[in-house]
């Protein structure tokens with residue numbers, strides 16, 4: 139739903155700034171070391187941002203390659219009218235071969251055994267071979283390049299193979315060993331790509347968000363290993379790793395907001411919430427925020443996290459409940475029923491984004507975004523004019 143921010147009167151909601159998403163895409167492209175096509179990774183509901191909305195925005199900006207995690211996500215995009223390549227990065231049961239074909243989807247081939255099963259369906263399916271260059275997750279083994287070559291050649295006759303790709307597992311790392319490992323992965327991938335170059339596969343790709351910034355350059359070496367970046371996290375304005383620097387103008391596009399349902403005084407000696415894990419040692423003012431762990435607010439932030447209210451930090455008191463969270467607003471002026479609480483986003487001069495929350499929870503921004511639950515309604519705020 140597209141609305142003005144000041145019209146939203148909800149319990150717990152997300153605002154997605156479409157202009158910021160657009161700027162993230164444009165600014166990222168500017169920083170690529172050379173001209174590369176973007177395959178937008180919009181798996182997991184575009185990292186919580188809404189896959190159809192993000193795909194439509196990017197289609198308007200000229201993107202015509204998308205990647206998702208599974209066939210349901212892919213079909214959902216087709217049903218919403220999204221055109222272009224849609225690559226399914228993970229396993230789909232061969233049972234769905236007909237759907238893959240009819241919806242014009244591109245299936246990643248996770249293993250030779252899987253290729254055989256798909257080929258045995260007799261249905262002409264667009265596929266790309268995953269090449270395992272060291273992550274040991276999916277793909278045929280690049281340590282045996284001759285076998286890789288033979289496998290790709292064999293199945294090119296039985297399936298519609300239109301590409302190969304690999305996935306880098308430490309492209310966001312800056313240590314010497316991380317860089318060496320990534321170079322090794324790229325070399326292995328290049329070897330396989332060179333061996334099948336006569337097949338003229340249109341899609342050869344190895345870069346995720348981080349690699350697009352750090353490994354794509356105009357040296358002859360890299361030029362020969364594809365010119366597509368599978369852009370995920372940076373599109374949404376977050377960092378692959380907290381140590382990474384993001385280019386100018388790339389910022390989180392998502393804010394998570396909630397409302398205060400009541401404010402009360404709590405006296406010394408009283409306790410707060412389930413398990414009575416917080417005890418007031420003085421008179422405090424407590425506000426009830428209408429968001430809980432069922433919305434995706436991680437319960438490990440109990441007694442440790444903050445929300446932002448009227449430009450101040452309001453510490454979370456006691457355990458986060460399923461639908462509600464109690465916060466200390468003793469030192470925050472004019473908090474009342476209906477006041478907004480910012481769980482992720484900006485308030486006054488303060489800002490707290492999914493990467494900040496991830497640091498507090500010893501995880502990654504990706505997980506924070508993906509945990510935002512379905513019942514947190516998404517609103518699209520936009521000042522750009524393509525839509």
Ligand SMILES: *Cc1c(COP(=O)(O)O)cnc(C)c1O
Pocket residue numbers: 179181227304305345346347348368369370371372378
């Ligand atoms: C998720 C994923 C990406 C995107 O990674 P980011 O770090 O979000 O850019 C790229 N490629 C594959 C295979 C993935 O699974």
